[in-house]
Amino acid sequence: MPEKTPEKKEIVAEVQPVQAETVQVTSVKTTKPLSRQGISSGFSINSLLNKEEKEVKEEIVAVKTENLPQNHFTETDLQMEWNLMLKQLQTRNSFIFNAVKTFKLIKAGENTIKVLYPSDSAKAEFDKIAGEFFNHFKTKVHNHAIEIDYQRDFDNLKIEVLTKRKVFEKFIEKNPLLKDLDDLMKFDLT
Helix, strand or coil, rough: CCCCHHHHHCCCCHHHHHHCCCCCCCCCCCCCCCCCHHHCCCCCCCHHHCCCCCCCCCCCCCCCCCCCCEHHHHHHHEEEEEEHHHHHHHCCHHHHHHHCCCCCEEECCEEEEEEEEHHHHHHHHHHHHHHHHHHHHHHHHHHHCCCCEEEECCHCCCCCCCCCHHHHHHHHHCCCCCHHHHHHHHHCCC
């Protein structure tokens, strides 16, 4: 802040008569302060010191399946709904579709569905749509006591790449004369 300069006082020895002038003083009130206010950072030490610990309550909702319908469903019902879900996924979300298209759903018991999945990453993608699918399926077949059993399917993981040579060897198994033809003609099956 700049320092105040001392005011100079003059002593007037003679007092002259001054004519009275009428001056109107008008005061203007502002709605905003003239000085700049400090900007709040959003973090307050007082609020941190006075912060009360709030208890986080988790509500566990238990649905009793005793009163819900438990109608019979068939393997065909399950496969039809799964194929319908795959068709919808193919247009809606192709990434999840490619992850779950190799899953196998099998009816293991009266109220049990076995889900065979190839890898844990594919199962993580399946978990995104599993709730939607199983809720829809349970209401469609009127069976709310369905339990889901997840099992890792190692055989489903390996997808064989068929080369021209492998296709030709499969044909040789069906028709052994093709081997003689290959020896005679020396086909390029690379």
